[in-house]
Amino acid sequence: MLELRDLHVFYGNIRAVNGASLRVETGELVAIIGSNGAGKSTTLKSISGLLRPRSGAIVYDGRDISNESTDRIVALGISHCPEGRHIFGRLTVRENLILGGVQRPAAEARRDIELVEDTFPRLRDRMKQAGGTLSGGEQQMLAIARALMSKPRLLLLDEPSLGLAPIMVEHIFEVIEGLKRQGLTILLVEQNVHHALDAADRAYVMETGRITFEGAADSLRHDPRIEQSYFGL
Amino acid sequence: MGDYFIQQVVNAVSAGSLYALMAVGLALIFSILRLINFAHGDIMMVAAYLVTFALFAGMPLPAALVFMVVGAVVIGLLMERIAYRPIRGAAEVAMLLTSFAVGQILQNGTLLVSRLAGEPVQIAFPAPDIVNGVVAFGAITVPKVNIVSLVTGAVLLTLLTVFVTRTRLGLSMHAAAEDLPAARLMGIRVNRVVATAFAISSGLAAVAGFLYASQAGQINPYLGFTPVLKAFIAAVIGGFGSLSGAVVGAYALGILEVIPTALSGIADILPPGAVPPGVHDLLTQVFPSSLGSYRDAFVFVFLILMLLFRPNGIVGGGGREEVP
Numbered sequence: 001m002l003e004l005r006d007l008h009v010f011y012g013n014i015r016a017v018n019g020a021s022l023r024v025e026t027g028e029l030v031a032i033i034g035s036n037g038a039g040k041s042t043t044l045k046s047i048s049g050l051l052r053p054r055s056g057a058i059v060y061d062g063r064d065i066s067n068e069s070t071d072r073i074v075a076l077g078i079s080h081c082p083e084g085r086h087i088f089g090r091l092t093v094r095e096n097l098i099l100g101g102v103q104r105p106a107a108e109a110r111r112d113i114e115l116v117e118d119t120f121p122r123l124r125d126r127m128k129q130a131g132g133t134l135s136g137g138e139q140q141m142l143a144i145a146r147a148l149m150s151k152p153r154l155l156l157l158d159e160p161s162l163g164l165a166p167i168m169v170e171h172i173f174e175v176i177e178g179l180k181r182q183g184l185t186i187l188l189v190e191q192n193v194h195h196a197l198d199a200a201d202r203a204y205v206m207e208t209g210r211i212t213f214e215g216a217a218d219s220l221r222h223d224p225r226i227e228q229s230y231f232g233l
Numbered sequence: 234m235g236d237y238f239i240q241q242v243v244n245a246v247s248a249g250s251l252y253a254l255m256a257v258g259l260a261l262i263f264s265i266l267r268l269i270n271f272a273h274g275d276i277m278m279v280a281a282y283l284v285t286f287a288l289f290a291g292m293p294l295p296a297a298l299v300f301m302v303v304g305a306v307v308i309g310l311l312m313e314r315i316a317y318r319p320i321r322g323a324a325e326v327a328m329l330l331t332s333f334a335v336g337q338i339l340q341n342g343t344l345l346v347s348r349l350a351g352e353p354v355q356i357a358f359p360a361p362d363i364v365n366g367v368v369a370f371g372a373i374t375v376p377k378v379n380i381v382s383l384v385t386g387a388v389l390l391t392l393l394t395v396f397v398t399r400t401r402l403g404l405s406m407h408a409a410a411e412d413l414p415a416a417r418l419m420g421i422r423v424n425r426v427v428a429t430a431f432a433i434s435s436g437l438a439a440v441a442g443f444l445y446a447s448q449a450g451q452i453n454p455y456l457g458f459t460p461v462l463k464a465f466i467a468a469v470i471g472g473f474g475s476l477s478g479a480v481v482g483a484y485a486l487g488i489l490e491v492i493p494t495a496l497s498g499i500a501d502i503l504p505p506g507a508v509p510p511g512v513h514d515l516l517t518q519v520f521p522s523s524l525g526s527y528r529d530a531f532v533f534v535f536l537i538l539m540l541l542f543r544p545n546g547i548v549g550g551g552g553r554e555e556v557p
Contacts, residue, residue: 050414074420086415088408099408102401103420150420 001026001185007056009046016042018209029186031196034206040189041083044156048080049073075103079152083159085143089132096131100149116145137168157188173199197221236372237502241495247379249487250386254441255464256479258434264410264474265430268328273438274461275339280305280439281446282343288359302439309435343454355453364447378447470539472546481547493531497524
């Protein structure tokens with residue numbers, strides 16, 4: 001479904017992604033793990049068109065989308081749930097969801113808000129509340145719910161567990177696994193390596209802008225080099 | 234006494250409406266682009282010329298007003314497309330200087346067209362009946378244009394509120410103002426949102442231009458400067474970048490401006506014998522009739538105090554803006 005070929009991305013003169021290649025098949029949950037500043041978020045931002053890669057290709061459904069605008073990429077079925085959640089804090093929960101479905105027919109999107117309420121019951125009672133007044137965990141749920149409102153075929157999830165209480169992390173990963181069971185293709189960036197590898201089918205390890213390991217999540221979990229770097233053993 | 238008070242309030246509110254129509258346009262564009270569009274006053278000026286020439290050409294008033302608004306919107310959209318879009322995201326100073334340049338171009342363009350049409354620099358504004366003359370309510374007389382400003386301001390600001398809070402395009406505008414990258418991730422077409430903001434602000438500026446010219450009685454290519462400055466002050470007083478702040482600031486400014494004038498006449502309107510002669514003399518000395526001419530100084534002193542003690546404006550939170 002998605003393939004990155006030798007992607008190079010810069011912030012000004014600073015090299016953030018240095019020749020990354022990866023692949024996501026339909027229905028897969030693929031994780032990118034790695035430490036801070038490894039280029040994981042930059043990779044996602046390039047896929048969703050927030051950043052322009054300097055070279056390399058981003059092939060989605062057989063076409064290169066590396067020069068498409070973000071609104072076109074959303075229309076093609078890719079939704080990006082950004083790191084730090086980026087809820088519109090002064091808009092209500094419902095308004096946040098409406099904006100998530102901004103490209104779809106209004107009536108259809110309105111019906112989907114009800115479906116979202118079923119998946120995220122905690123949001124139901126908060127529909128009229130300003131997004132900024134939600135707890136961190138609720139905001140993360142809202143961010144995922146909002147990203148789903150565009151009816152994506154590929155969901156990019158950036159650090160969904162960051163800064164959340166352990167019980168909330170469990171809950172968020174249950175949601176993610178539920179989405180996978182429904183057949184959604186997911187590319188997950190996560191520093192919580194344990195959870196990421198538990199949920200994922202396959203994983204890539206990124207270091208200083210490069211992919212350094214890749215493989216089935218199971219095998220990576222037991223790889224001594226991964227254990228050493230990321231589990232602190 | 235009561236009549237005098239009511240009259241001053243009507244003056245304050247009608248001036249406030251005019252500033253509000255201008256200030257929300259400034260705030261709308263600033264909130265999304267961080268651009269202080271000083272050419273906004275020149276859109277207003279061009280609109281005053283458009284309606285003047287339309288009326289000179291014999292167009293009926295409704296057609297002339299539509300022509301004015303459509304013309305101003307088109308010029309606003311061209312301004313965005315040609316001057317502002319290429320420098321979007323540039324340093325705020327670059328955008329500010331560009332807006333001055335756009336203003337100069339509009340002023341000189343208008344001067345040129347006006348000359349080619351054989352008109353003098355200063356043209357008497359052909360104010361139509363609806364804004365010409367006064368209406369008497371018992372003992373008070375109010376210029377018609379003040380009533381029209383008040384009503385128009387209320388109607389247009391209500392419509393704008395409904396648009397911004399009840400439509401998806403309006404919400405998109407809010408989203409783009411609050412968090413531009415996140416708005417893009419929603420699939421919001423930012424160019425469309427920005428163009429809409431310019432269209433709305435130019436349309437409102439056009440209406441303000443018509444009302445301003447009706448009040449002033451004459452137009453010239455430089456008439457936009459004072460109103461845009463006032464609108465800017467209003468937006469700062471209210472809390473820059475917020476639409477509600479701009480409206481609150483605009484009415485606050487309208488009231489502020491009336492205070493010196495109102496006070497200067499206070500001794501004379503007291504009924505004879507209401508206060509001892511000594512108090513009457515004191516009032517005349519403390520509030521001399523020349524006080525009205527210190528109106529702008531009064532406003533600027535208030536602005537400085539606002540910037541010192543409440544820099545985020547009436548609507549914004551207290552304290553200083555954080556420096557990142």
